[in-house]
Structure formats: C-alpha cells, structure tokens
Amino acid sequence: MLKEGITAPNFTAKDEKGETVRLKDLRGQKIVLYFYPKDDTPGCTKEACSFRDAFSDFKKRGIRILGVSLDSEASHQKFTAKYNLPFTLLADTDHSIADAYGVYGEKKFMGRSYMGVKRMTFLIDEKGKIKKVFEKVKPEEHAREILEAF
Numbered sequence: 001m002l003k004e005g006i007t008a009p010n011f012t013a014k015d016e017k018g019e020t021v022r023l024k025d026l027r028g029q030k031i032v033l034y035f036y037p038k039d040d041t042p043g044c045t046k047e048a049c050s051f052r053d054a055f056s057d058f059k060k061r062g063i064r065i066l067g068v069s070l071d072s073e074a075s076h077q078k079f080t081a082k083y084n085l086p087f088t089l090l091a092d093t094d095h096s097i098a099d100a101y102g103v104y105g106e107k108k109f110m111g112r113s114y115m116g117v118k119r120m121t122f123l124i125d126e127k128g129k130i131k132k133v134f135e136k137v138k139p140e141e142h143a144r145e146i147l148e149a150f
Contacts, residue, residue, distance in 0.1 A: 001102050004132055008033070008124045009100040013068070013090040016076035021066070021090060023128070030063040031124040032146055034137075035103045037117050039071045039079035039089075047119070047139035048085055054143040055086045063150055068092050070117055092117075123149060 002009070008031075012022045023031070034051075036044045051058070051065050058065055065087035071079070076089040090097065095117070098104035103118045121134040123146065132149050134142070 002122070002130055002133065004130050006130055007128050008122065008130050009097075011097045011100060013092055013097060014073050015091070016073055016080050016089045018073055021088060023124075026064060027128050028126050030061070030126060030150060032058070032063060032065045032121060032150075033068065033101070033124060034065070034121040034142075035068045035098060035101065035117050036119055037107075038069060039075045040082065043119070043139045044069070045083065047137070047142055048079070049083055050140055050143040051087060052083065052085050054147060057147055058087075058143075061147070061150065063147075064088070066090055068097055068117075070095055070098070121146065 008023060010023045012020060015021050036047055038044055048067065067089045070092055072093055073091045076091055080089060092098055095104045098117050101122060103120045105118065106113055107116045119137045121137060122130055123132040125131045
C-alpha cells in the first residue's frame with residue numbers, strides 16, 4: 001500500500017480519446033487519481049457522476065481528475081458519452097497502473113472471489129507526492145470529500 005508523502009508512481013496510459021497521458025507531464029497540477037472497478041456499473045456511475053456534477057468546483061481550484069479502470073478506450077468513450085463526463089478516463093487494460101498503486105487484487109462479491117480493481121483514490125500534489133489516500137470510498141459522496149481534503 002502506498003503511503004502519504006511518497007512520490008506517486010509514474011505511469012503512461014491512453015485516455016478515452018486514444019491520447020497518451022503521462023503522470024510526469026502533469027507536475028505542477030493537483031491530481032485526483034481515482035480507481036474504479038468497471039465502466040457503467042451502478043457504483044462506478046454514481047462516483048463518476050458525482051465528479052461530473054462537482055467538476056466546475058474542481059476546475060476552479062485547478063484540480064485535474066483522472067479516472068482509472070481496466071476498461072478499454074472504446075468502453076471509456078461510451079461511458080463518457082452516455083453520462084457526459086468532462087474529465088479524463090485512463091485505460092489500464094494490463095492493470096499496470098493498478099498494480100503500481102496496489103489497488104489490483106482479490107475481491108469478494110456474493111460469496112465468490114475474483115481479481116479486480118479496488119475502489120480507491122489518491123490525491124497527488126503539484127510536486128508529484130501523494131497527499132492523501134482514500135481506501136474506503138462512498139461513490140455518491142466522494143467528490144465532496146475530495147474537495148474538502150484538497
């Protein structure tokens with residue numbers, strides 16, 4: 001598990017538009033790096049829409065939102081279009097980003113175990129350091145909680 005105060009692991013990924021995003025290129029910006037299990041599922045949609053609804057507050061404060069799941073660029077395009085999401089979604093199809101941040105692992109749902117992405121969020125400051133880690137995320141309240149933390 002990554003701790004607050006350490007440098008956030010660098011990564012390179014494609015966004016929903018097929019453009020390359022590198023964390024190191026975002027130095028000087030405040031970043032919300034939120035991991036979620038799957039596009040267009042109930043909890044993930046609530047979480048994404050809470051970020052969408054508070055997007056102007058994030059933008060005013062100069063905070064960039066990056067959502068990460070194992071879904072493809074095409075899946076992210078559909079999810080973005082369906083819910084009018086104004087922020088970046090990253091395709092981590094090989095779970096390399098999730099591995100680097102320690103959020104990929106065994107999950108349990110309705111008595112069965114499987115491998116997947118845990119819903120977690122990392123706040124990264126302008127110097128590239130992890131400012132805060134949210135391990136327990138309530139999808140509908142998360143955007144407000146993050147704004148208060150930043």
